Amino acid sequence: MxxxxxxxxxxxxxxxxxxxxxxxxxxxxxKQNGGKASREIFKELCFCILTANFNAERSIEIQKKIDDGFLTLPISQLTEELRKLGHRYPQTRARYIVEARRYADSLKDVISRFKDSSLLREWLTKNIKGIGFKEASHFLRNIGYNDLxxxxxxxxxxxxxxxxxxxxxxxxxxxxxxxxxxxxxxxxxxxxxxxxxxxxxxxxxxxxxxx
Structure with a gap:
């Protein structure tokens, strides 16, 4: 064998x-995640930003604790929360998340425009800082895509x-x-x-x- x-x-x-x-x-x-509102899907994107070069289980715990803070906290406060919760790169990840907020309300619409998941993955890597191929694939898998x-x-x-x-x-x-x-x-x-x-x-x- x-x-x-x-x-x-x-x-x-x-x-x-x-x-x-x-x-x-x-x-x-x-599959259920993919049916949620744009802001909920955005929080899943934030989780995937956290996982880059960091532990997945700890990222899950941080996501649970910060939750809506991904949408609302000022960058200084988000940085401090990430630091307190033990993230390896609190300042950089907070900056990426705050910059990505411009898509918080439109993310679901953006996703729906793509019929090809590979092209959608490319779009994510080019338009969201902190998202590479692994993180984009992770995010899309977590909202119901199964072919990456x-x-x-x-x-x-x-x-x-x-x-x-x-x-x-x-x-x-x-x-x-x-x-x-x-x-x-x-x-x-x-x-x-x-x-x-x-x-x-x-x-x-x-x-x-x-x-």
Missing amino acids: SRADELLEKINGLKNSHVKKLVDMRMEEF AIIDFHIINILSKYGLTDRPKTMTKKKYLEIESILRKIAKLSDISLAELDLFLWYLETGKVLK
């Missing part, structure tokens, strides 16, 4: 375990462990799309979406199914 086949076997094992129910619950949660890959170090670790990619020194757009293509093939062979695959792979690496 090849290393790739081993990984497929592990994924299929998870599909037939209690983890499948956890993944299904998350997928339903993401969220490539972080957990995913790289798994693919590298099974000989499917090398660990890149820097994540260029070209490299991101190459790895996304590998993940797309794995998802197809596993008969699941890229969004579901991400959750299963995250579970393999961390033992958790987070958003």
Whole structure:
């Protein structure tokens, strides 16, 4: 059995375990997020801005505590809140969030104009500071898109462990799309979406199914 086949076997094992129910619950949660008002969707974007080079679980806790403050707090106060809550880059992330507020009321309309999720991802990376390919993919997955890959170090670790990619020194757009293509093939062979695959792979690496 090849290393790739081993990984497929592990994924299929998870599909037939209690983890499948956890993944299904998350997928339903993401779908519901996409139906919310623009300002609620904006708060999810803020969460994804926080996750760049920072811990996802801690970002979830910060999002819960700040909540509407993402929409209302002055930059100095938002910076202080992020600092108190232990974010690694409080000043920079506060600035990105405050600058992104110009889209808080129109974000849902902007999203609805795009029929192609890849083009929407490109728009996000070009128009929202602090949002790269990973963060844009994460945001779109969390509001119901299921055809983009969220490539972080957990995913790289798994693919590298099974000989499917090398660990890149820097994540260029070209490299991101190459790895996304590998993940797309794995998802197809596993008969699941890229969004579901991400959750299963995250579970393999961390033992958790987070958003």
